[in-house]
Amino acid sequence: MMVQGRRLGAWVLLATLVGCASSGRPDPTPLQPLQAKVAGRQVWKEDIGKVSFPMAAAVNNGVFTVADDSGLVLALQADTGKEVWRANVGDKLSAGVxxxxxxxSVVTRNNQLVTLQGGKVAWKQGLPSRVVTAPLVAGERVFVLAVDRxxxxxxxxxxxKLWTYQRPSDALNLASAGVIMPFKDTLVVGxxxxxxxxxxxxGSLRWEATLASPRGTNEVERLADVVGPAVRVKDLICARSYQAAVACVNAERGSTLWTRNAGGLVGVGGDDQMVIGVDATDRVSAWKAADGTPAWTVESLLYRNLSAPIVLGKAAAVGDxxxxxxxxxxxxxxxxxxxxxxxxAIKSAPVASGLTLLVVTTDGGLYAFRPE
Incomplete structure (x- = not known):
């Protein structure tokens, strides 16, 4: 129990350090006038409660599913914003959706995994560790990645419960959303x-691939956890190692294809042409997906606390x-x-269903945009 207590303290410490780092930054770069080069508009808006946890909106078959701090879970038609169902799990949330x-599935602050079906609670299951990463639901299974990884x-x-996988724990783990995603018949986790x-x-290990080699004089400086979201590009999964690198892994073979030094706090977006990431100063950079060759860098949004990016068609989007x-x-x-x-603030990485882009704000605004 003493060890678990120390680990919990470490997770809280790392969350505090990340918060302090962002609060001590220079003032946001003022926005310059922009003449739109493409047309786009808001197609619908909805409201939920405040969102302070690292919420990730789910996208399935033309439906967005979101949640707020209070435990409200809401499913909406992506094209129209029409409500499909809503439910309240009865407790504040730490992870979802x-x-x-x-x-x-969502996870409460009391470490309860709650799974709904058709807008009704189907079951609840206690978890041994804190969770801030949205569960993965696939193949009639629910997979959970805890803060202790x-x-x-x-x-x-x-x-x-079917199984648990636990690698030797690092001295510190980042209290930030990690990576858990499917690749064919393999579960990929950070x-x-x-x-x-x-x-x-x-729950057995098939392969491991290294994104970055931790460096530094202490455990905080050497922290290099994989942070979400990651992006699948054909047989590649591309992700960010916290404050260290952006890399792409061949998930068929379990080997690292390329890695580039790139400090940052949030995950990446991309497609089969580009991988796009935001660094710790909110510089936006793109690398060619095939080999990691730098493509471009934008410095017009420095210190604007950008979200992870998404690529939609021939455009990339971030929120600030x-x-x-x-x-x-x-x-x-x-x-x-x-x-x-x-x-x-835009709370989570934008998500898309077809050409409809959804962003969620900390005040609980759900905004759907569509290019024209």
Missing amino acids: GSDGRFT SVHAFDALDGR QGPKLAGLDPLR LKGMVHWFARDTGEAVLRLPTDGS
Whole structure:
């Protein structure tokens, strides 16, 4: 119990350090006037409660599923914003949302994994560790990545625990959303500065690939956890190692294809042409997906607390601390569009269903945009 207590203290410490780092930064770079190069508009808006946890919106079969601090979980048609269902799990949330369109899972601050079906609570299961990463729901299983980077698998039908995977724990773990995602018949999870491929049926290790080599004079400086979101590019999974590197791993072979030194706090976006990331000063950079060759860098949004990016068609989008959504040309980095929300920070990485882009603000605004 003493060891677990020290680890919990370390997670809280690292969350505090990240918060202090962001609060002590220079003033945000003022926005310059922008003449839109492409057309886009807000197509619908909805509201939920405050969102202070690292919420990740789920996208399945034309439906966005989101949640707020209070435990409200809401499913909306992506094209129209029409409500599909809503539910309240009865407790404040620390992680969510994971969904395959049939089952939807979130985690409460009391370490309860809650799974809903059709907008009704199907089951709850206690977890041994704190969770801030949205669960993954796939193959009638619910997979959970805890802050200590242990991985837990449950039967989506009844909540029965199936297995747990735990690698040797690092001295410190980042209290930030990590990576847990499917790749064909493999479960890919972030484990310190590595991506690991697990057998989703048994929880056994298939491969490990290193994104970065931790460096520094102390445990805080050497912290290099993989942070989400990551992006799948055909057979590649590309991700960021905290404050260290952006890298792409061949998930078929379990080998690192390329890695580039690039300090940053949030995950990456991309497609089969470009991988795009935001560094610790909010410099936006792109690398060619095939080999990691630098493509372009934009410095017009420094210190604006940018979200992780998303690539949608031939454009990349990020949100900032004032609720602005910025679009860049994917291939050149040219600013092409800027649209406002409610003035509060964009809380999570934008997500897309078809051509509809959804952003969620800390004040609970759900804004759907679509290019024209």
